[in-house]
Amino acid sequence: MTKYRTRTQAIHAGERIDPATKASAPNITMSNSFVMDEVTGFSIDAFGDTKPYVYSRWDNPTVRMLEDKLAVLENADACACFASGMAATAAILHTTLKQGDHVVAIDVHYSGTAELIRILKDSAGIEITLVDPTDLGMIEAAIQPGRTKLLSFETPSNPLLSITDIRSVSELAHQAGAQLVVDSTLATPIATQPLELGADFVVHSLSKYLGGHGDALGGAVLCSHKNMKAIRDHERVHIGGVLSPFNAWLIARGIATSPLRMQAHTESAMRIAKFLESHPRVTRVLFPGLESNPGHEIAKKQMQGCWGGLLSFSVKDGKDLARQMPNQVEIIHYAVSLGSHRSLIFWMETDEMLRSSFVLPSSLEEQYRATTGDGIFRFAVGLEDPDDLCEELSRCLDL
Numbered sequence: 001m002t003k004y005r006t007r008t009q010a011i012h013a014g015e016r017i018d019p020a021t022k023a024s025a026p027n028i029t030m031s032n033s034f035v036m037d038e039v040t041g042f043s044i045d046a047f048g049d050t051k052p053y054v055y056s057r058w059d060n061p062t063v064r065m066l067e068d069k070l071a072v073l074e075n076a077d078a079c080a081c082f083a084s085g086m087a088a089t090a091a092i093l094h095t096t097l098k099q100g101d102h103v104v105a106i107d108v109h110y111s112g113t114a115e116l117i118r119i120l121k122d123s124a125g126i127e128i129t130l131v132d133p134t135d136l137g138m139i140e141a142a143i144q145p146g147r148t149k150l151l152s153f154e155t156p157s158n159p160l161l162s163i164t165d166i167r168s169v170s171e172l173a174h175q176a177g178a179q180l181v182v183d184s185t186l187a188t189p190i191a192t193q194p195l196e197l198g199a200d201f202v203v204h205s206l207s208k209y210l211g212g213h214g215d216a217l218g219g220a221v222l223c224s225h226k227n228m229k230a231i232r233d234h235e236r237v238h239i240g241g242v243l244s245p246f247n248a249w250l251i252a253r254g255i256a257t258s259p260l261r262m263q264a265h266t267e268s269a270m271r272i273a274k275f276l277e278s279h280p281r282v283t284r285v286l287f288p289g290l291e292s293n294p295g296h297e298i299a300k301k302q303m304q305g306c307w308g309g310l311l312s313f314s315v316k317d318g319k320d321l322a323r324q325m326p327n328q329v330e331i332i333h334y335a336v337s338l339g340s341h342r343s344l345i346f347w348m349e350t351d352e353m354l355r356s357s358f359v360l361p362s363s364l365e366e367q368y369r370a371t372t373g374d375g376i377f378r379f380a381v382g383l384e385d386p387d388d389l390c391e392e393l394s395r396c397l398d399l
């Protein structure tokens with residue numbers, strides 16, 4: 001499949017015609033166990049690398065179809081899928097870290113990741129240094145050669161859309177003998193392939209743009225065969241947060257149209273970002289496609305003009321608007337998440353974010369407040385007609 005271009009790969013990679021039925025669409029193998037031809041051992045260790053299907057917590061044909069599709073799109077040796085993006089992130093942290101290790105993590109991670117990293121600090125004796133993802137000097141100074149095992153990044157970040165220069169950060173990590181994980185959920189492999197830029201692990205929430213329809217939850221880890229062994233043999237088999245074959249099938253179907261959807265999300269979000277930027281009530285718009293965005297130049301190099309549909313914005317009297325918003329919107333759903341064909345908007349109040357998700361050292365807290373003011377609206381631009389979305393937003397902003 002590597003000889004084909006992205007749109008072709010998104011449709012065909014991982015899929016094969018079922019020899020028994022000749023069905024053109026992939027089957028869903030909704031079976032938790034598989035009939036064996038001979039007497040075998042009972043543990044994963046009893047099987048070599050070419051093990052047959054035994055039990056779906058170990059491996060399942062529909063989940064593997066999705067893994068093969070993702071591995072081709074990310075140009076990765078190996079992929080393992082999980083029940084959610086958080087299960088995928090947890091699998092990487094569990095297998096790469098032990099007590100006493102040090103992690104450098106960005107200060108504006110997805111809230112679930114930020115909270116998990118903080119829990120590890122208290123419960124597993126992992127030391128954490130939080131850094132501004134755009135400040136290479138700060139990142140370099142935070143790395144402790146020999147002790148820092150992992151750099152945990154996310155680009156663009158959710159919800160502030162901070163952009164990290166993946167190649168530069170991977171060089172800093174490798175000079176110090178550390179590995180780099182990049183959460184590429186917002187970019188998707190359609191925009192960015194972090195492994196090509198030097199990352200050691202890519203993590204995706206498949207619940208967002210890749211699944212693309214706001215229905216199935218899922219997650220994926222992509223990395224080398226060497227790094228994958230512990231993730232497959234331990235995190236999947238013993239921790240057990242595996243993906244359902246039904247969700248794998250839905251997500252694979254979503255991926256088939258992801259190149260076209262990402263293009264449409266990008267065009268609509270760009271339109272809406274410009275509309276917001278020119279609106280008198282709007283004080284700031286965060287979107288990597290805007291030239292005003294501090295990460296725009298790096299994003300241009302790294303995202304091939306495919307910005308996706310997530311943007312965040314602040315307005316005058318944001319709290320007041322937030323209170324009115326849930327009853328004012330009609331086609332835009334007031335809900336969390338992103339990456340769906342439906343537009344979703346959600347208010348994220350600064351004080352609350354700094355209490356629950358981000359507990360930051362004072363200089364980083366100041367920077368966060370300077371960016372978000374009293375709060376931001378995170379707007380996941382869907383695939384409705386952008387004129388309808390602008391009209392609905394405009395009606396809200398004029399309240």
Ligand SMILES: *Cc1c(COP(=O)(O)O)cnc(C)c1O
Nearest residue numbers: 084085086110158185205207218
């Ligand atoms: C949603 C999200 C996650 C978590 O994924 P789930 O599938 O909800 O567990 C992780 N990272 C980013 C950037 C996300 O947007």
